[in-house]
Amino acid sequence: MKETGKIISYTSGSIPANLVSLAFATYVQFYYTDYLQGSPEWIGVAATIQAIYATLLYPFLGYLSDRTTSRWGRRVPFIVYGAVPLGIAFMLVWLAPFKPTHVLLFTGYFFVTSILYDTLFNLTMVNWSALFPELFKSSQRRAYASAWKQMFGILGLIAGLALPRMISSAIGWPLMGVVFGILSIATLLTTFPSMELKRRREEQRNATQVQPAEIALPVMKALKYTLVNRSFITFVGMRFFVQFAFTMLTADLSYYAKYNLHLSGTQQSLILLGTLAVALPLVYVWGFIVPRLGAFTTTIIAVCLFALALIPFIFATTFLGAVLSGLLLGVGLSGILMLTDVLISDVIDEDELHTGRRREGMFYSIHGVIVGLGTPLQAAVTAFVLVMTGYKADSVQSASALWGFRLMITAIPFVAIVMGIAFFIGYPLRKQRVKAVQEELSQSQSLPS
Template identity: 35%
Template sequence: MSAAGAGLLARLRDRRIDGAPSRRQSIAFGVSAFPTQLMAQTFAAFAVYFYVAHLGVPADWVAGAMIAHAVLNAALNPVVGAISDRRRTAWGRRVPWIGLGIVPLVVAFALIWMPPALPSGWLVVWFLVVVAVYDVAFVVVVLNVSALFPELFRTTAERSRGNVPRQLFGILGMVLGTALAPLLYGTIGWPGMAIAMALVCLGLLAWSFAGGMVERRGASGRPQGEEQDAATAPVLDWRGQLRYTLANRAFVTYVLGSLAVQTSIAIIVAGIPFYVRYSLHAEEAAGSILLGAVFLAAIPALFGWSRLARRTSPRTALLWSVAVFGLAAVGFQFAPGIPAAAAVALLLGVGVGGLLQILEVALAQVIDDDANRTGLRREGVYFGVNGFVVRGSVVVQAVVAAAVLGATGFDAALGDAQPAPVDGGIRLMIAVVPLVFAVIAWLCFRAFPIRRRDVEPLALAPLA
């Protein structure tokens, strides 16, 4: 390696901060959400379509591969989180994993859309192998970025402000992941789309890594979490990790509330195409209007919810955002057409903005409280277990949709001439069922025991 390259690596390795991240660092840190959400949304929206409709792979084979993807992704979260917490290097705990994962993540994403000419069976094998690499790299990068968030931003005020750029870039990535991909593959083909997106994602992730991925210096001058000598530092084995995590009342109430919220959102997003066509009797493209209205309202709402959390507490902001979200969803029950439904979606987006903005701020409080009791910063485990649990929202959403459509006599072969109960069932699914899950989430967050704006450091109790 050249002297210039070695010098650059040394500067990246030795970066530490003592106070709050600068605005420039906060923006650079938040930029990482755009490429990761762009890739995640593009994969979620178009992978099945690409392999089934474009490559001709049997749908049930692809469905099985997608199930394997979901299981692997869920299982990786707590494992990667625990490894990240325990692994300490001269570069810190999180930054090395992020740096090592960026290139494999981007390359694997591109290869998903660039398979060689193979029979259907081998295309499934290609899909499974490439997506497995994509899953590992995605979890390694995204989980460690998430785990870095509570370390960089230490107070509710810092976290509320610092999370705004991240959520803004994340929303833009989600929107463009749905809207941009068809334009690209329609003009330059699927390989062209893959290469173009991969280059953009690689550039933005590299910029974010260089400008925003830094670790905090502890009291000893070493990276936070490494202050104690390795011989005397408290260590939790795997059983201890799970015991302290799952016995933490604050975390249990938080993660159950988060699961209920994510389930409610998943049900609405998956139900909108059915709602638009079979309840509102509009063109399918009108679904984009409703989803666009949600994101349009969520973006400015981020700033208002950030201010509320800083003035009150994350718990209070969560309770209000869940209430707005749940009550707004009821409006879908009564909307007679697209204009009224779009108005409902705007109000729903206000609540969604609060949930996007505050959920990770509240989880950071759980981690602070845990550090007071265990003497360990365990961001990786908490974000990992949370990621594992909330993946269940996809399963619950699928079960709800199947139950509602089956009970009402829905038959895709009938086209628009569905039985009369289908309209009522779909409205129930997209309005009342989300309200029920929102009520569950509200009750969980009401039981959330951390009611202060900030968790103050306490004298560390010895590990049991």
């Protein structure tokens, strides 16, 4: 398969990765509490428990990814066999058969279907993500593939964040879930050619022995080496706080737009569409900056720009003001999206020098665990603010509730980003260190075995 075709095929997986995950994270709590009018307290508790369970499961899925072999090698079977169940599970989340007056059945259905969806999502997408450093080993190929990945990723973000309100306004939330489930299956199928299944089967058939670098570390040692890795911890600490800020903003924007600005569902979607429309072309600008300043410095700039762009939301009182604020968010967001895979690939390269093994599955899964904890934290913080400020579903809100909506999309995310920057200051893989690691790896791989 030609290189460009392989890159396009693989990176198209960013569409379902963002399509269903962002639609779920952004709208499911609003759907069950405001649209279906379930109890905010019960749904908040269920969402928090579900998300904690799913994120705690994540590292074991990554370890399973690193050590599982098949006729196609590592990782691929989980993607091939997980695509269809993942789409179906997403559909089920939006097809609640019980009324909110049956509190236990209603909350229980939300809890069980969310657990099923999140587990299948993590199992499938951690393996897809872990293929990135394996498929694209040089810095040049990673940069090129990352640009394509983020382009598709932003398309998935647009679909996952902005389109659910438009689609649900036209055909209802349940059918929106069915449409998105089908789209996720279809787009995951487009990643299969990049995996070159026939070639992988032949390689596995011809393999006569397992190389030492392919032997997985014992699970506890693998966890230990990951969690004491300074480069990884400072990177993932920053990612946690930035992702929490982004999740607070997107998940709670619906409350702010509906009650503070009195916007329609379509207008709310247009705010997010504006953000992503700005982010899409700027991905390539950030790709131009990274080789010159290095990933660390570029990340600091992007995260600071994202934090500063939150401030105008405090003063926005009209649809136009909210749209302009959203446009500013796209500048920093595009850089954050562009840099995530670059940073984690650098961390994985450095780890190979210390352990002699490629442990993409473990790093991506632990990254998913820690970053994913932002979702239950967002659910808990949102539920707390809603209850404490006197929010009442689909009714005229008190002044304290209106202030709470504004707080959830400005001050809380801003403080989180500041904390993320403080974490990232200790990140040791600056530009020269990354260059040295890549040169050392290149030299060791060129030695005769």
